[in-house]
Amino acid sequence: MKKIVLVITILCFGFIGFSQNSNSAKALLDEVAAKVESYNNIYIEFNHKLDNVDADVHQETKGNVTLQGDLYHLNYMGTEQIFDGKKVYLIIHEDEEVIIQNPSDNEEETLTPSKMFSFYKNGYNYEMGELKNVKGIKIQYVNLSPIDSNSEILSIQVGVDVKTKHIYNIIETGENGTITTLNVTSFKTNQTISSKIFSFDKAKYQDQKKYTISETN
Template sequence: MKNILVLFAIILSSFTATAQSDAKAKALLDEVYNKVKGYDNIFIEFKYALDNSAENIHQETKGDVTIQGDKYVFNYLGATKIFDGSKTYTVIPENEEVVIESNEDNAEEGTITPSKMLTFYKKGYNYKWDVLQNVKGRNIQYVELTPIDSNSEIKQILLGIDAQTKHIYNLIEVGANGTKTTITVNSFKTNEPISKSLFTFNKAKYEDLGYYIIKN
């Protein structure tokens, strides 16, 4: 789940320049941020692919996320994660359980959630201008991000930005262990009509279904 949420952290992140960072890359990232922060809400459908040739692993799946301010609803691998601005509710139908966490700050260290979007790039990464590629008629400009921490589990992140729309096209993360994670945005919608109750957890509904309610 952490790798998936990295994408959405990047989409709405603000960026702080360092002496080692590329000013041209920063300007593009700031342009993406300034455009996206003006939306009332965002809905993203994505494809997630994980590859490790040494281990002969290839996995693909799809998911979606709706984001409004700090709040979000995230659907992935059959589970739903809801953050209402105060608590996180993870609904797992396979186990017939709901896990409630009172504070996202208690999440696993290094986990990047949509609620941390505006601070994700305040520290920890250098970035530079990378290649421009034509992908199905779209000009995708890549920015390379490398962790400042030499012991990071992440070796490199390539962020692909549509040069015309200034929206994120994809994210390629290469791990120190050689695993490559690719997240591609299939659909990016903004300012959609959404229910006022979308980010509200209905406890009675799941109690009636016989779900276990677990509070951490």
């Protein structure tokens, strides 16, 4: 009987410890999200890496994005992507083409600008990860695992700068072995920007540049 009580006690304390760890992990991400929401706008420069050892795929690209609430203007891989609150405008300069589409509701698109600071809120379990010293900066990692067992995402690590409470990087591991890493290299807030940065000038691309414009539903 004493052994049974001991086992139950250990299990209970283990569950409590896991629950506290989970709550602490989510609380940290909530703090990051709340801080982001307090800024008028954010300008981020980043490195985006994609690695798959088995497929011998290794890609690294730089980019930048300006965010204001849900609105964003992204420059990445020679293309621009603008979200004005209603439509997403993908401007492909190499092909002289513009694709207009509705924003995606896919919960697994974790690295899209509008979801970068909020994707964790639904569909994930939380666990506090390692505290690392990266180039003299203390980075606290939070480990996320999808609740959906059929998810193509195996795990996500969110690195948070302990001092600034800003995201340092996001590391996503796919079920196929692909590791996608977004490293933030510059993080500026409350910049002086024009509201036009989140608008698409159709006349500029259709009449002046003669780009092909198509719209999908």
